[in-house]
Amino acid sequence: MPSSVSIGSSGEFSRLLSSSTIVIADFYADWCGPCKTIAPTYESLAAKYSKPNKITFTKVNVDSQQEIAQKYGVRAMPTFMIFRSGSTINTIRGADVRGLTNAVEAAVKMAGAAGPSYSSVGRTLGGPAPRASLSRGFNLKGIIDAIIGFLGLYFISLFSFDAYVAAENSPFNIHKSGQGNVAMTRGGKGEKRSGAATQVGKKLGTIADLADKY
Structure with a gap:
């Protein structure tokens, strides 16, 4: 099966010419030796x-497609014309095997270099999804804020008479909310304290706790 396209109109x-980057046209006649x-x-x-859509070889019969032959000024057969993006870049007249081969190979190189790589x-x-950058997940500001919050809760509870209430009311308490567990303080009043504040007080202790112990 021929690889060239026989032009019908x-x-x-x-x-x-519009859809293919390179078009090579063979203008011929059936009676041409x-x-x-x-x-x-x-x-x-x-x-x-x-x-496909890159390099297309065509055959144009000058007797049945006189309009095309006249448009491109074909007067001798065979005539080979090479188009790039619709414009003529080379013409080979006569049965010049070497000239045709060299011209086609040059056009093929142009087609290969047409698009960016x-x-x-x-x-x-x-x-697999691309790996995220390690620097994107590293949040230095978050680490610093956590350290400051921990030290703030520590010193506030350390120098307070009631570590639980102090920790809960501290501006460093990130779990501070309007609702929480109700606990009895030394004054006998029911106070709300969060679970996070309770854990801080139990772990760190206070000066008041040391006085009760001794």
């Missing part, structure tokens, strides 16, 4: 280099 040829001689070479190049790693469907 000027509209078809125009669409190919040299056209038949070089035809195998042309089909071999077409089979080797054709790429990207070296970044892509992602595939179902593939």
Whole structure:
């Protein structure tokens, strides 16, 4: 099966010039001897280099497509014209095998260099997600705030008569809320304190606790 496209109308040829980066056109006639001689070479190049929407080889019969032949000034057969992005970049007249081959190979290189290349790693469907940067998860400000909060609760509860209430009412208490567990203080009054404040008081102790012990 031939790899070249036999052009049936000027509209078809125009669409190919718009959709394909490189278009090679072979203007021929059925009665042309040299056209038949070089035809195998042309089909071999077409089979080797054709790429959909990238490199397209066409055959234009000058007798049935006179409008196209006249538009591009074809007066001798065979005539090979090479288009890039719709504009003519090279013309080879006659059954010049070497000239045609060199021109086609040069056009193929142009098609390969037409688009920019990207070296970044892509992602595939179902593939692993890219690893997040370690620096993104490292929050220095959060660590500093935690240290300041801990030291603040420690010193407030240490120098207070009632560590529980002091810790709960401290501005450093991140769990401070309007509702919590009700506990009895030394004064006998029911006071609300959070679980977090209770844990701090139990772990660190206060000067008042030491006085009761001794």
